[in-house]
Structures are given as C-alpha cells and as structure tokens.
Amino acid sequence: MLDVRKLRLYLVTDPVLCGPRGVIETCRSALEAGVETVQLRDKTASTAELLETAKTLLEMCREHDALFIVNDRVDVAMAVGSHGVHLGRDDMPVAVARKLLGPDAVIGASTRTPDEAIEACRDGADYLAANLVYPTTTKTNLGPPLGPGEVARLKEATPLPLVAIGGINPSNAGEVMNAGADGVAVVSAVMAADDVKAAVRELAAAVGIRY
Numbered sequence: 001m002l003d004v005r006k007l008r009l010y011l012v013t014d015p016v017l018c019g020p021r022g023v024i025e026t027c028r029s030a031l032e033a034g035v036e037t038v039q040l041r042d043k044t045a046s047t048a049e050l051l052e053t054a055k056t057l058l059e060m061c062r063e064h065d066a067l068f069i070v071n072d073r074v075d076v077a078m079a080v081g082s083h084g085v086h087l088g089r090d091d092m093p094v095a096v097a098r099k100l101l102g103p104d105a106v107i108g109a110s111t112r113t114p115d116e117a118i119e120a121c122r123d124g125a126d127y128l129a130a131n132l133v134y135p136t137t138t139k140t141n142l143g144p145p146l147g148p149g150e151v152a153r154l155k156e157a158t159p160l161p162l163v164a165i166g167g168i169n170p171s172n173a174g175e176v177m178n179a180g181a182d183g184v185a186v187v188s189a190v191m192a193a194d195d196v197k198a199a200v201r202e203l204a205a206a207v208g209i210r211y
Contacts, residue, residue, distance in 0.1 A: 002106050002126045002127060002161070004127075004161045004182055005036070006036040006037050006066065006067045007067075007127060007161055008036055008182070008183040008184075008207055008209055009035050009037070009183060009184065009186075009200070009203060009204055009207060010035070010036065010037040010038075010039065010165075010183055010185040010186070011030050011035045011037065011038050011039070011186060011187075011190050012039045012071070012165070012185055012186065012187045012191075013027065013038065013040050013041050013042065013187075013191065014041065014187050014188070014191045014192075015042050015044070017191040018192065019192075021196075023040075023053060023057075024053065024057070026190070026191055026196055027057055027060060029196035029200075030190055030196050030200050031060055031061065031063075031066055032197065033196065033201055034200055034201070034209065034211055035066065035200055036066050036067065037067040037068075037069060037185075038057055038060075038066060038069070039070070039071050040053060040057055040068070040070050040071060041071035041072075041086075042071075043072075047073075047075075047076065050070075051076060051079060051080060054068075054077075054080045054082060055080050058082055058083075067083045067084070067106060068082050068083050069082065069084050069085060069086050069108065070082050070084075070085050070086070071085070071088075072085070072086070072087065072088065072091045072092075074092055074100055074101065077101065078100065078101065083105070083106050084101070084105045084126070085097060085101065086108040086109070086110070086129070087108065087109050087110070089116070094109050094123040094124055094125050095123040095124055097124075106126050106127070107126050108125065108126065108127045109123075109125040109127075109128055109129070110128075110165075111128050111129065111131065111154060112143070112146065112150075113154075114153055114154060114156075114157035117158050117160070121157075121158040121160050126160065126161075127161040128154065128158065128160050128162045128163070129163050129164070129165050130150065130151045130162055130164045130166075130176075130181065131146075131166060132145055132146060132165070132166035132167075133145060133146050133164045133165065133167060133168060133176055134166055134167030134168060134172060135166075135167050136166050136188065137188070145167065148176055148179035151164050151176050151181055152179045152180045155180035155181065156180070161182040161183070162180065162181050162182055163182060163183040163184060163185045164176040164179075164181040164183075164185065165185035165187075168189060169189045169203075170199075170202040170203055170205070170206040171206075173203055173206035173207050174208075177206075177208065183207065184203065186203060189203065
C-alpha cells in the first residue's frame with residue numbers, strides 16, 4: 001500500500017547535474033535532509049552500472065524509510081527488489097509492468113492529459129506525475145509546460161495521488177500543491193544545488209513539511 005505522504009518530496013536523479021559529487025552522495029545528503037522518495041533515472045548508464053547504483057540507493061532509502069523507484073527499467077527494479085518503477089508514455093505499458101511486478105509494487109506513470117491519467121489508473125498505476133509543469137532544461141521534448149491549471153485538471157481526473165514535475169523549485173512548489181498536487185518531484189533544484197541539504201529544507205518548507 002502506497003503511503004501518499006512519501007510522495008511529498010520526491011527526488012529524481014541526474015548524473016550530469018550533480019557533477020563530481022555524484023548521484024550516491026547527492027542522494028545521501030538529500031535523504032538525510034528529508035527527501036521521502038528517490039527515483040533512479042539515468043538514460044546513459046549500462047545495465048551493470050544501473051544495478052550497482054540501484055542496490056546502493058535502495059539500501060540508503062530503506063535506512064531512511066523512503067521509497068526507492070527505478071525509472072523505466074522494470075528489469076532493474078525486479079533484480080534489486082526496488083519498491084517500484086516509474087514509467088513514461090514511451091516505456092513499458094503500466095498493465096504489463098503490473099503483471100511482471102505483482103500487486104505490491106509501486107508503479108508511477110507520467111501523464112499530460114486527463115485521458116492519459118484515466119488510462120494509467122485503469123491499467124494499475126499507484127500514482128501519477130504531471131509531467132512538465134514549468135519550463136526546464138531537463139525535459140525538452142514534451143510540449144508546452146502544463147502550468148498549475150492543468151495540474152488541477154489531472155488531479156481531478158482520477159482518485160490517484162499526483163506529483164508535479166518540471167521546473168519546480170521553492171518559489172513555485174507551493175503553487176502546485178495549492179493546485180492539488182500531493183507532492184513535488186524535483187531534479188535540478190536538488191541535484192544541481194551547491195548545498196543539497198539546504199535545498200531540500202527549502203523545498204520541504206515550501207510544500208508544508210514540518211520535521
């Protein structure tokens with residue numbers, strides 16, 4: 001059973017943005033500061049590299065009672081026993097992933113329209129991601145930013161929890177939460193931060209988390 005509270009502050013990794021500090025150390029600091037879900041996303045790593053990183057991040061997430069999600073790679077998620085996967089529109093269909101991973105896995109699905117949200121809900125997703133809410137350099141092929149208004153429409157389309165991703169930072173995180181999002185997923189706001197813990201604390205305050 002997905003604990004929706006763990007979606008409030010959701011970190012998606014990027015090996016380029018974190019620079020020489022690396023994904024592992026960036027995630028370690030983020031988890032120590034209060035990140036509640038980590039998604040391993042790396043489109044360039046080999047399968048062997050992903051497996052090694054996934055094993056380490058899963059153990060770290062368990063230590064902090066956080067969720068560990070693998071982007072796209074259902075095989076990697078199964079191999080390491082992650083809590084689940086996150087799937088884009090061009091990845092494995094949600095219904096197929098559910099058959100492979102079973103009823104207990106957490107499956108997230110990226111959506112941009114109410115129809116996509118309804119389909120993902122029907123096929124067995126546990127949560128949705130409103131993909132590309134504000135302009136960002138980390139996602140360039142998704143069309144125009146959705147904005148808070150579309151976040152609200154997506155939230156209303158299904159009973160599933162919804163996280164917002166794309167260009168989110170402390171100055172606009174509260175806006176998407178007010179639009180109905182259950183949490184924010186961030187990449188550059190944490191991965192590229194000079195002070196990871198301070199960045200996480202700022203985001204936590206913006207979404208109303210009190211530790």
